[in-house]
Amino acid sequence: MTTTLDGELKVSASTNFNAELHARPSIYFSGPSLVEHVAFMPASTQTQGIVEIQQKNATSDDGIRVQIEHHTEFTTVTRVTPLKLPVQAWPQETRFHKDFGVTTTPSQLICRISVLVLDAPPEDLSPTLRQYGFGDTAASAIGGSAAQVCSDFLVGPGESSRILLFNAELNAYRLGRMVRRICEIETYRSMALLGLPEARRLAPVLKYFDEKLTDLTNRHLNTPADEHKRLLDEISTLSAHVISATAETRNRFGATAAYATIVEERIAELRESHVPGFQRFGVFVARRFKPAVRTCAATALRLEQLSHATMHLLDLLQTRIQLEIEYQNTVQIRAMAERAAVQLKIQRAVEGFSIIAISYYLLSLLKMTAETLDHAGVHLGPFTMLVSIPVVVAAVALTVFRVRHALR
Incomplete structure (x- = not known):
């Protein structure tokens, strides 16, 4: 035996495994x-x-x-x-x-x-x-x-x-x-038959679960959007009950399946043959035992299928709610885009009016300047005012466009 801790653990595990082979001696x-x-x-x-x-x-x-x-x-x-x-x-x-x-x-x-x-x-x-x-x-x-x-x-x-x-x-x-x-x-x-009372106890419960699931599935097809939260709560409650019932009986039904396998193996090990006039020992056991085992297996399978069905329905409803939320978000985004486009048009219109207004004020200022110079003896001809109009408008428009470009 090695003196290392790992070696001692390996030897101890090997000893335990070997002892398990002799744990069930016969008398x-x-x-x-x-x-x-x-x-x-x-x-x-x-x-x-x-x-x-x-x-x-x-x-x-x-x-x-x-x-x-x-x-x-x-x-x-x-x-x-x-x-x-x-x-x-x-x-x-x-x-x-x-x-x-x-x-x-x-x-x-x-x-x-x-x-x-x-x-x-x-x-x-x-x-x-x-x-x-x-x-x-x-x-x-x-x-x-x-x-x-x-x-x-x-x-x-x-x-x-x-x-x-x-x-x-x-x-x-x-x-x-x-x-x-x-x-x-x-x-x-x-x-193995300890699972049968559990299967019988769950029979009416599973029937109720099936009926409830059918009702929720039909309602899922026709429920308006304002009642989705209530439907989601009911499906979540049903799913919780199914999962709880599955957790309570999983070990028992799993043990039933394991014990049933051992029973079948032990019957096979008897190596039976027929005695005239009598039903075989193993056949008698199997014919009255297997239906109970199948009942437990069917109940466990039914619970598993109900669990998958409720979770699938829950996922479908959540997907439907998510799609409706995304659709609402799309509508809102589209409305915001339309409002932004309108605001942009208004802004451009305002910019056009602002160019006209600024140009008007500048031209009015030039006119007042020309009139003042005329009273002072400096005479400016009409041609000067005609030339100044496009120049002022172009300068104001260029300035506004440069400011808008800088803001962007």
Whole structure:
């Protein structure tokens, strides 16, 4: 191991990644046994303090084995109790809450599964299933016909779903992994179905959102400019509600999709084959499980589409408002240009009048000067006044034009 900080961090990360490969070991066992599996979701993030068991993986003197696993959202407790033949009836199930200190308050019980593992299956399953109280049952040969699994998926008196597993050729390791897959199917199926109540809760809300969006879209086509602000406020409010609903359910629906994928993988790992006269175990699960998953996926997609639609409508209205503002600005600029042109014409007219007025005053001054000189004995002829008129007018006009050019 390197002594540098970077090297220590790299080794530590590698160790954690390698440990993750062994984070979910199965309980290996053989012979008739009762496997009890409980999954529950803590109400707080302090998952480690919910289960009060002295050891994570414990084996007692009578062969009972217990295993606890902490997952991202939930915790599972698995207990394997060896049984003595013959097993005439379903064994008495363990009181997890009392015997193991597992409290459902403030935690939420997700599922409880009891798997009764027996020897090779009988030739006729029906009498055995009736003996253990099973009703309409699904059954499959699993593991390449090395075992058979049966269940009616009903919750019994102990709040557990009962599964009957007949082991024909599985050794302890394969049997432990097979039981683990069966428990995981039920656990992840229950976790995935947590999104279904959210989907049902959102159904009327989404219907209202759709109707509101349709109404706002129709109003957007015919709303006059003086009511655009009110329409913009309503669309913004609808968009905020849709985004809020999406944020509240995004994690749950995302988890539903992830758990559903795990369920499908675990069913495929069973390597099922048909048992004459019975519906397959995986088919029974999938046919009743996939519609709920599709409902959650459809609800999530509907929320996403509503969010895009409201944002698109909001952009359209904002674009329309912006175009109207630009049009108003264009009209105002055009009016200002017209006023400037009129003012320019007036200014030019005034400049023309000013040339005439200044020239008139200058010529009047020259006339008074000529009359004064005439009284003084200096006589100026009429030709002098005629010449001075164009000269004065030209000088005044040139002066005015030069001043206007300088101002420009």
